[in-house]
Structures are given as C-alpha cells and as structure tokens.
Amino acid sequence: MNDRADKKTARATADQVAREANVSRVAVSRAFNPNASLKPEKRDRILQIARELNYTPDMAARSLVTGRSHLVGMIVPDVCSPWESQEIDALTTALQAEGFATLLFKAKADFSMDPRLLTYMRGFNPDSVIAFTENILPDVLCGFLDRAVPIYVIYDDVAQFAGAASGTLYDRLLVRQKNGIEQAVALLQGYGARRIAYLGGKAQSLANAERERTLKETLSERGMDAPIVLSGDYTYDTAYQATLDLFRIGDGADAIFAANDVGAFGAIDALRHELGLSVPEDVKVVGFDDIPQAHWKSYNLTTVRIDLDERVRALVRLILMRLRAPDAEPFTETLNTRLIVRGTVG
Amino acid sequence: MNDRADKKTARATADQVAREANVSRVAVSRAFNPNASLKPEKRDRILQIARELNYTPDMAARSLVTGRSHLVGMIVPDVCSPWESQEIDALTTALQAEGFATLLFKAKADFSMDPRLLTYMRGFNPDSVIAFTENILPDVLCGFLDRAVPIYVIYDDVAQFAGAASGTLYDRLLVRQKNGIEQAVALLQGYGARRIAYLGGKAQSLANAERERTLKETLSERGMDAPIVLSGDYTYDTAYQATLDLFRIGDGADAIFAANDVGAFGAIDALRHELGLSVPEDVKVVGFDDIPQAHWKSYNLTTVRIDLDERVRALVRLILMRLRAPDAEPFTETLNTRLIVRGTVG
DNA sequence: TTTGTGATTGAACACGTTTTCATTTTGTGA
C-alpha cells in the first residue's frame, strides 16, 4: 500500500552497513573517504559488506553537507553539431575520470538564454558550469549563479572563465588561429589563388571574429587583397546559399575560407552540384575544426585543426584548478592550430 | 580565512526567505509547491521575495526527502554519432520541459559496461536511466540499480524497459521496419535491381537484426534473391572497406542497403571515389535513419526515416508513466517508418 | 609500570528541504 514499501529493495544506507559490520555509521563514511583515518582491516571489512549490500553513498546527502555536488552543468544550444558533440563527449569523459558527472541542459535554439533555465539549473548546485554559446554576456550568467561557481563560456573555440562575484573575466583558453591560417594562406597563394572569400560563422562568435581578423591580417602581410566577407551562421544550408549568391550575384572567388567545416561542406556542394564548378580545380576550399566528417571522401577537406584532446585537457585542468583554489591568479592558456592538408586545395 | 566566508554571497536558503517574509519556512516550501495549500497573496509575496533574494530550492535537499532526484541518467558510448546526438538532444529537450535534467555518462568505447560507472551513477539516484548500448544484458544494469529505477535500454532504435526487480522486460518501444523497407525494395525492384547487398550494423544490435530479417522477408515475398550480407559496425570506415571488398573480392551488387546513413555514406564514397562506379546509375544505395547529413548534396541519400520527434515523445511518455505508476501494465508502442526518396536510387 | 604521542573511534550536530500532524484561522449556513 505504502509507496515506499512497494519498492522491492530500497537502497542500502550507511546505517545498515554499520549495523552489519558492528561499527558506527561514521566509520562507514570514513571507509568511503580515502584520506580519513580508519584502521585498514576495518576499512576492508566495511567495503566488503558495503559491496554485498550494494551500498553507495548518496550523492545528494553528501552534497548537502560538503557543498560539493560533483556535477558540472553544460548549457548547449545544439547537441547535434559535430563540433559541440565532440566537445561534450571529450569533456564528459575527462570530467568523469575526475569524479564529476555531466549535467546537460539544452538552451533555446536561437542561443538566447532562458532565465528560468538558469534558475532551474542553479537548483542542482553544479560545482562548475560550461556554457556553449555565442550571444550571451557572461554577466547574465553570473547574475543567476550567486554562489562562487566557476563559469566557463565557450565561444565556439574560445573559452573564458567568468568570475561570478565581479562579473569580470579571469581565466582564458584561447586558440592561436595564426599558425593554421598562415599555412592555409601560403598554400592557397602557392596555387595562385587571388580572390579569397571568407564565409563567416555567427556574427557574435568571438572565434569567428578572431578568424576573420587573422585572415585579413595574414592576407595583408602577404600583399594580397582583402577577403570578400560573406556572413554565415556555421550551418550547411546558409553556407550553401551564400556560396550561390557569391557566384550568381557577386563576382565569385578563387578560394573560399569557411569559418567551420560544416560551412565548407555547404560551399563545396554548392560549387560542385549547383554551380557546376570543380573543387579544387576551379575553386579551392579550406575549413576550420577538422571534424570527423572532414576526411569523408566526398569532401576530403583541407582544414585548420584545433586539437580537441589538448583543448579539453586544458579546460578540465582549468576547471579543477579553479575549483580547488577559487582565488588563484587568473590563468591564460593558448593552443595552437595547424593545417591538415587534404584534397580541396591542391 | 574560512572557506565558506570566502564565497562572497552564499546561496539564499528557505529560512532567509521566510524571515524576510515574516512566515515560517514551511510556507516557503509550499510556495514552491503549486498544489500545496497556501493563501494566494501570501504565495505571491513569498515568491516575490524569493526572486529578490535569488532563491531557488536546493534539489539535493529536496531529493533527500522526496526520494525524487529529477535526474535522468543517460549512458552513451559515443556522443558524436549523429543519430545518438540527435536523440540526446531531443530527449534532453523533452525531459527538461517536464522538469527533469539529463545526467550524462560516457560508457567505454567498446560498449562494455564498467561496473564502477554504474555504481558511481547510482550514487546520484537518477529517477530513470536510459542506456544507449548494444551488447549489455539488461540484467547487468538491473543488478546495480537495486531501487526500482525504470531503465530503458536503447538498442539502436529499439527501446525496451527493463524492470529492476525481476530483470524481465516490460515496456517496449519498437519500430516497424516493414513499411520503409518495403517501399525501398519496391523502388529498387522498379529500377531493375536484382543483386542486393545488405551492409549490416553492429552484430548485437537488435535493430540491425530486425532490419536484416525484414529485408530478407520482403525480398522473398517479392520473389527476389536473398541479399548478400556484409558485416559492419555502423561506422563510415568499416562500410567503406566492406564495399571495396564486395566489389573487389566478391561479385559486386546492383544495390546496397545500409543499416544506417553513415554506413551508406561510406558505401557511396567507396563506389564513387575508389571503385569508379556511379551512384545511382551503376549501383543504387539506400540508408537508414535520415540524419541531417543525408540531405547534403554530396550524398542526397534515399533513406528510411524513423521519425525522431515521435520516437522521443513516445519514450518520454513511457518514462513519465512508469515513474508515476511503477506497477502499471506493460506497455508496447510501435512506430512506423517511411522511405524518403532522394537521389541515390532513381 | 608509567607517560606521552598520535592514530582511531563514535556521539552529536549540521546541511536544506518536505511531510506529518495538531492547531489556528477562515468561510458558510442556520
């Protein structure tokens, strides 16, 4: 009749383990806390009995008293995006190894941040938050998380730590776009490309801005013309259409530099299947990210790679450090990029 | 000096709100529980003050007393897989709307289930678990979750509810492969295809077995030869290689029926870019899933679609129902498939 | 044996909430 009685086997509690092992409940707690002082043989016996009873400490109860939830919240607008899903995958793996679980929240499709979502999320008391977003000011996030929760905002591939108390930015995980872009431009120039188009990502994206700036700078340094800038939003369809417009309304280009790989795919398909141009003979294409699909033979994309593993390792290191020492000195790490040469340029 | 004092603003507690509003802490609790008995004007005042103090009920504390964590655990081997990431995205959205948050865990790459992971996960007390996997017996999962936690095991696109207590299967969310496959076979037959190859998915996958069985049945019903069965694992690279083998070592085929879209991409690329065959003129290709990439012009894949939204809605409905009435009658729902005709057949 | 030091132990408290239950207040009809 009673709802609780219905459950065939309720979860074992520390008290039950303690009773079974003839020790106090505190000893059970200590058995699961490696650095607590407990006689080794006693710990072994407790852990043995705990295993028999299928006991695991309740994280909610533990969280209540320690103030640590061992949860890392992730706010993601689009889990399906190849780049983001890769990042979620790698982050979850790395955090899991450190004893943290991923708490996944879906933001609105237009990247706007729903205040109710943040309020709701705060209820779970995440130890840290990673927000994948473009057009949100860190202040908005900080306002909702009033505890000193380290928040990392990932603008495409630039991560910044936003201090909750002050709203100012501290740690930064940057990507040195220069290397990869320079290699790409050199390659394009070597093959005689003159008119270069930049097919942009989301306008508010920090990474997009940095890529555009770096491309302009590099072209200028090499005495080449400034790029034709097309606006985009990182999606296949928009890139496809922008490419059509470039050649039908505009004057075309020798080469297209896309802000991400998916955009490059859209450009390639527009060129080959609708404009009747061939890649790389007529138009050369370079992407950004090196997602798994980039090596698919239909695209075989030459692209600027950001090492995902290195990136995720650095980010996790940052988070753990911040968690351990909330007031540590601001920290900036910069990752390199390099060109992966495949078949869409030469 | 004190670690807690360091945090500029600790999270507001129900007591603080109560004090500020001149009510008891119980009233605050009731204000956040819509069906609790509380004078409307009082509720409004409390909620107002709560908003000012940026107060949100602590989920850990709530979970402790209610026994409901409002967490749904998801065990995922590969977040990057287009099909799975779509499913995670849609499930998270739907569950979030019902007040549940997604707790994401990464399983080993080889799909094997790490017992420690399960033990760890159980500590978070998820209200329900969704496991994306192939080769795990539900019993293994059930053994680790000793509370009556509804577990849904998703074998590719077949979902089954595993009762924790008995280890037997209850609810089932099946996909009627027949419709889509029949339409596809009819189309292939209409274009004169005779030798049909089936490029399989993971051997242990229930969905793969069902697709293979249904394809054989359909071919037989139409008086066509049994398919050449190639083993695969749903990945691009394996499909690519299997297709090469089919034409170089084996005797080739008129048409390839791939167990999923990514496999179909691999087959198409092998045919076009390495075997020098054209699709659909020389060989016709049909996929399964209709992932977003299927409409990319380079592939423009004819494929059997399983409606993701409908599927996720059904699954979430199942989970919520089971949560509300753990002892309700077993429930089976079957979804339909249909062929999306694009350019790789006709 | 005695003393002292450090490791080991458990009782009591704390964490922030919901639930129970007895009490008080409100609203309605005679």
Add this chain to the structure above:
DNA sequence: TCACAAAATGAAAACGTGTTCAATCACAAA
C-alpha cells in the same frame, strides 16, 4: 450569534551523509 467544515499555518520530525570534538586505544620511549 453560533456551530461546523474546510482551508491555512507552523513546530517537529524526518531524509542520509560529512564534520567536529572529546574520548579512547595502541604503542614506543622513559
């Protein structure tokens, strides 16, 4: 005005754990 049911309220008891602190134990040195 009175009586009575229904709604509203708060004190106290949970929920399962980590932490504090005083007490106990083990063991080596004197």
